[in-house]
Amino acid sequence: MKRYYQPEVETxxxxxxxxxxxxxxxxxxxxxWDHVPYYRKxxxxxxxxxxxxxxxxxxxxxPFLSKADLREAYPYGLCAKxxxxxxxxxxxxxxxxxxxxxxxxxxxxxxWEDCCARAIxxxxxxxxxxxxxxxxxxxxxxGPGLNGGSHRVGCLTLPMSSGNTERQLQFMEDLGATILCxxxxxxxxxxxxxxxxxxxxxxxxxxGIFGAEAWTEEMRHDIEEKLGIKAYDIYGLTELSGPGVAFxxxxxxxxxxxxxxxxxxxxxxxxxxxxxxxxxxELVFTAITKxxxxxxxxxxxxxxxxxxxxxxxxxTHIRMSKPMGRSDDMLIIRGVNVFPSxxxxxxxxxxxxxNYQIVVDRVNNTDTFDVEVEMTPETFSDTVAEITKKENxxxxxxxxxxxxxxxxxxxxxKSIARSEGKAVRVIDKRKLY
Numbered sequence: 001m002k003r004y005y006q007p008e009v010e011t012x013x014x015x016x017x018x019x020x021x022x023x024x025x026x027x028x029x030x031x032x033w034d035h036v037p038y039y040r041k042x043x044x045x046x047x048x049x050x051x052x053x054x055x056x057x058x059x060x061x062x063p064f065l066s067k068a069d070l071r072e073a074y075p076y077g078l079c080a081k082x083x084x085x086x087x088x089x090x091x092x093x094x095x096x097x098x099x100x101x102x103x104x105x106x107x108x109x110x111x112w113e114d115c116c117a118r119a120i121x122x123x124x125x126x127x128x129x130x131x132x133x134x135x136x137x138x139x140x141x142x143g144p145g146l147n148g149g150s151h152r153v154g155c156l157t158l159p160m161s162s163g164n165t166e167r168q169l170q171f172m173e174d175l176g177a178t179i180l181c182x183x184x185x186x187x188x189x190x191x192x193x194x195x196x197x198x199x200x201x202x203x204x205x206x207x208g209i210f211g212a213e214a215w216t217e218e219m220r221h222d223i224e225e226k227l228g229i230k231a232y233d234i235y236g237l238t239e240l241s242g243p244g245v246a247f248x249x250x251x252x253x254x255x256x257x258x259x260x261x262x263x264x265x266x267x268x269x270x271x272x273x274x275x276x277x278x279x280x281x282e283l284v285f286t287a288i289t290k291x292x293x294x295x296x297x298x299x300x301x302x303x304x305x306x307x308x309x310x311x312x313x314x315x316t317h318i319r320m321s322k323p324m325g326r327s328d329d330m331l332i333i334r335g336v337n338v339f340p341s342x343x344x345x346x347x348x349x350x351x352x353x354x355n356y357q358i359v360v361d362r363v364n365n366t367d368t369f370d371v372e373v374e375m376t377p378e379t380f381s382d383t384v385a386e387i388t389k390k391e392n393x394x395x396x397x398x399x400x401x402x403x404x405x406x407x408x409x410x411x412x413x414k415s416i417a418r419s420e421g422k423a424v425r426v427i428d429k430r431k432l433y
Contacts, residue, residue, distance in 0.1 A: 326339075391409065
């Protein structure tokens with residue numbers, strides 16, 4: 001059974017989709033030129049006018065936008081519609097510098113909810129389902145996006161937001177939630193809590209839609225096994241609308257990008273050269289239907305791969321891999337690039353829980369690299385010698401993966417703070433700037 005929310009778009013022939021993208025891009029560039037002086041200045045500095053953009057093939061002529069631009073133009077400098085036509089703002093969850101504030105017209109919200117509805121439908125959601133949304137609400141885009149998408153599909157929607165795990169599990173059990181939407185780290189915590197409380201056998205979950213933070217295939221399989229569900233990835237960012245920019249189908253081999261709304265590119269993060277499909281690089285998006293906050297060639301800083309091979313699900317939109325890290329916040333430790341997802345893969349492959357924390361510091365001009373890992377109740381009862389042996393084994397596996405030595409510390413179960421939002425995986429104490 002094929003699962004499409006808008007089949008005429010999701011299965012559109014590639015040639016027709018490219019024509020649609022070109023039409024919308026040309027219109028969007030004119031809109032931005034006429035209504036966003038900040039971006040018009042950037043175009044002028046690069047010697048580009050709207051007349052130079054005749055289709056997708058001209059996209060590379062346009063200048064990039066970055067988070068630095070958004071902060072410089074804060075709060076209204078990139079808004080392309082009068083405030084009288086804007087009905088909502090959302091904001092990033094960042095805590096440093098000026099926050100990114102994104103504006104939405106009602107039309108923008110409608111399209112965003114359609115994108116989230118596609119994701120829920122791809123996960124098997126129908127109007128017979130109960131969708132429990134545990135992403136944060138308010139300024140964070142996770143809750144409002146999936147909430148609106150759930151309404152579009154016709155699910156009974158439980159707008160739980162994050163936190164209060166006991167209440168989450170009670171509603172999940174009493175109301176028979178079948179689809180769970182939250183961060184993967186919170187899904188893992190809910191699974192752990194459901195098992196401990198004896199509720200796991202009473203849950204009716206069949207699918208989970210998890211995003212907002214990096215997670216590995218190993219973590220996916222762990223969540224699927226514990227909750228008895230199929231776990232789907234979803235991707236988005238506030239600058240583009242929120243979750244629903246891309247989503248997984250039943251094949252779970254990459255996330256289909258909603259290309260009728262977003263044009264994706266992969267660039268070399270250093271040279272800014274556009275790379276072909278299949279090459280790993282930095283993901284860049286152009287929003288071609290947003291009215292109030294139309295991002296043009298926005299550098300996401302996410303590292304991934306785009307693939308255009310046909311998908312057996314029937315969707316024709318290209319797929320992006322899970323982000324493999326960030327071009328701006330990856331850890332460089334003693335000259336080696338380290339991504340937390342690599343550490344998570346090693347730990348899960350070695351049978352350890354997914355709750356861990358990386359602590360980096362600089363002592364006497366040398367980086368220190370420590371990984372704290374929670375023990376399972378079984379290993380917690382081991383002798384000191386057995387724990388030391390396990391720490392050494394994990395250290396060796398990390399060295400093999402990373403090419404750098406880390407000091408592994410096994411700590412007591414539940415001693416690392418649980419997160420009901422984005423997990424805090426890295427504590428970098430170095431003063432590098």
